[in-house]
Amino acid sequence: MLLFLVGGSLMLIIKWSPGPANLDWGVWILAYFGYAYVIAAAIFYVITDK
Amino acid sequence: MNLSTQYLIILSVYFLLMLCLGFWFNRKVRSKKDYFLARGKLGPATIGFSFSATQMSGSTYMGAVGTEKILGYNFTPAAVSSAAAPWFSYILLGRRLRKIASRTKSVTLVDIFETRYYSKTAGLTCTFIMLVAFIPMIAAQLKAAGNIFEVLLGMPYIAGLFIFGGIVILYTVLGGMFAVAWTDLIQGLIMILGFAILAPVAVHAAGGFAGMHQQYAQLNPGAISFLGKMPALWVVSAFIVWGFFQIGGSPASVTRFLIPEDDRTLKKAMVYSVLFQSFIYLSATLVAIAGGVLLPSLERPDLTIPTMVSQLLPPILGGVIIAAVMGAMMSTIDSILLLAGSLVVENIYSRYMKKDIDQKKGLRIARTVTLVTGILALLVALKPPAAILWIVTMSFSLMASAFTFPFLLGLWWPRATKQAGIVGMIGGSVSCVIWYILGYLKYRTLDNWIGGIWPAIFGSTVCLILFVLVSKGTPPPPLDVQDIFFGDGS
Numbered sequence: 395m396l397l398f399l400v401g402g403s404l405m406l407i408i409k410w411s412p413g414p415a416n417l418d419w420g421v422w423i424l425a426y427f428g429y430a431y432v433i434a435a436a437i438f439y440v441i442t443d444k
Numbered sequence: 445m446n447l448s449t450q451y452l453i454i455l456s457v458y459f460l461l462m463l464c465l466g467f468w469f470n471r472k473v474r475s476k477k478d479y480f481l482a483r484g485k486l487g488p489a490t491i492g493f494s495f496s497a498t499q500m501s502g503s504t505y506m507g508a509v510g511t512e513k514i515l516g517y518n519f520t521p522a523a524v525s526s527a528a529a530p531w532f533s534y535i536l537l538g539r540r541l542r543k544i545a546s547r548t549k550s551v552t553l554v555d556i557f558e559t560r561y562y563s564k565t566a567g568l569t570c571t572f573i574m575l576v577a578f579i580p581m582i583a584a585q586l587k588a589a590g591n592i593f594e595v596l597l598g599m600p601y602i603a604g605l606f607i608f609g610g611i612v613i614l615y616t617v618l619g620g621m622f623a624v625a626w627t628d629l630i631q632g633l634i635m636i637l638g639f640a641i642l643a644p645v646a647v648h649a650a651g652g653f654a655g656m657h658q659q660y661a662q663l664n665p666g667a668i669s670f671l672g673k674m675p676a677l678w679v680v681s682a683f684i685v686w687g688f689f690q691i692g693g694s695p696a697s698v699t700r701f702l703i704p705e706d707d708r709t710l711k712k713a714m715v716y717s718v719l720f721q722s723f724i725y726l727s728a729t730l731v732a733i734a735g736g737v738l739l740p741s742l743e744r745p746d747l748t749i750p751t752m753v754s755q756l757l758p759p760i761l762g763g764v765i766i767a768a769v770m771g772a773m774m775s776t777i778d779s780i781l782l783l784a785g786s787l788v789v790e791n792i793y794s795r796y797m798k799k800d801i802d803q804k805k806g807l808r809i810a811r812t813v814t815l816v817t818g819i820l821a822l823l824v825a826l827k828p829p830a831a832i833l834w835i836v837t838m839s840f841s842l843m844a845s846a847f848t849f850p851f852l853l854g855l856w857w858p859r860a861t862k863q864a865g866i867v868g869m870i871g872g873s874v875s876c877v878i879w880y881i882l883g884y885l886k887y888r889t890l891d892n893w894i895g896g897i898w899p900a901i902f903g904s905t906v907c908l909i910l911f912v913l914v915s916k917g918t919p920p921p922p923l924d925v926q927d928i929f930f931g932d933g934s
Contacts, residue, residue: 395531395532395535395536398528398687399684399687399688402521402524402525402683403680403683403684405670406521406670406671406676406679406680406683407670407671407676407680410669414654415653415654415657416654416657416658416661416668417517417657417668418668418669420669420670421517421520421668421669421670424520424521424524424670425517425520425521425523425524425729426726428524428527428528429524429527429722429725429726432524432527432528432531432718432722433718433719433722435531436530436531436714436715436718437715439531439535439711439714440711440712440714440715
């Protein structure tokens with residue numbers, strides 16, 4: 395959770411280089427892969443209790 | 445048959461289904477505990493969808509999509525964070541709340557609050573802040589529904605308001621938590637179906653994923669990345685507020701943690717919530733960016749989805765999406781109505797006016813209070829303020845400022861005292877209101893704040909500081925309270 399909040403906040407103020415589909419890498423990582431991270435973290439908690 | 449009539453037929457079938465559920469579950473409700481909580485009688489999917497459908501209101505479909513259309517990826521971190529909100533809430537609050545509710549036989553969140561802070565004043569303060577925040581929140585949903593009736597169905601705003609409001613109030617009054625949770629599940633599934641249809645169609649119409657972003661960058665260059673239209677602190681604050689602060693800002697959702705009787709159900713419910721919200725917010729982002737390309741000069745951004753639906757989809761599919769939007773509003777209203785009813789009956793009437801009421805009378809009063817709350821919100825919605833998202837955000841910010849840290853620290857920090865609970869709640873909510881006023885005096889708007897810092901962040905920070913200082917300066921909680929919350933097995 396701390397990684398998501400602190401890491402996510404820091405990602406928002408970094409200048410990112412351009413990525414695929416006319417979006418920069420920051421948008422790809424947080425705004426698209428961020429969902430996968432949250433889903434994986436929720437499932438991880440259910441399985442391991444951590 | 446014209447477009448409005450076809451939408452009206454689909455919506456009538458949908459509304460009829462909701463009413464049938466209300467009447468069906470009316471027969472299952474035997475006591476006010478059944479009515480408010482249905483403890484142990486709902487499965488993980490129903491609880492998970494109900495949690496999320498309550499959290500995602502009409503503001504998600506109307507306000508948030510409209511705002512994201514204008515602010516683009518400056519606003520998207522808030523959407524990702526919203527999808528993470530159940531993850532924060534279930535883990536940080538859910539498990540402990542469930543255990544303590546089961547141990548203390550609590551019916552409302554305020555019951556737990558009152559026990560933890562061993563003070564009726566703490567309970568009353570909590571009740572008062574929630575009730576103040578609930579009415580505008582319901583009114584905002586009703587306004588959004590009235591707007592849809594007006595724009596898509598060609599009906600007068602007032603007529604739409606009363607038809608929609610009447611149906612949701614009626615099924616909530618009849619079926620209580622059973623009806624609310626099951627209608628939330630159905631509404632959630634319709635929301636998924638709605639976005640599963642609209643998002644690919646909208647992206648395709650806007651030129652495909654890469655083409656859409658190329659056009660969007662040309663039309664709205666400041667919005668294609670995280671920064672450009674809004675200050676960095678605004679974007680970071682939104683990211684933190686829309687996820688973490690749902691802990692305190694959405695008590696109607698958090699009430700779902702009092703329903704399950706075991707941890708396994710609660711954990712499974714969390715996965716349903718996270719999957720559901722992730723799908724909705726990801727789709728909403730795509731629809732909003734497509735909206736920015738397809739409807740760049742739309743005067744009322746709140747109407748992005750209804751306008752896209754009427755332009756891009758055949759009436760039968762459009763009707764499903766409009767039903768999904770209505771479902772999002774209904775699921776928020778029904779949960780708030782039920783929570784408001786439970787607060788008045790359990791935490792005011794039963795406690796201060798008539799302590800020994802039988803189950804039948806309690807149930808009757810619960811239904812009356814739910815009805816009156818709904819009517820009050822309808823009256824407020826007759827002449828509501830302009831933007832839906834910001835009405836909801838103000839109510840949310842007030843509750844997030846008041847409750848996030850008193851909830852969290854009350855469950856995890858044995859040293860938290862009753863004085864800290866009361867001072868924290870009042871200090872947090874007052875600071876939030878002051879921050880809104882200062883922002884308004886500087887910018888003449890309610891959606892921009894000094895330094896870009898969101899009122900929920902400012903209010904919660906003040907609350908946290910007061911809470912810790914007062915806890916340290918006052919005698920520790922009684923041992924029996926510490927035992928209930930932090931003893932063996934907690």
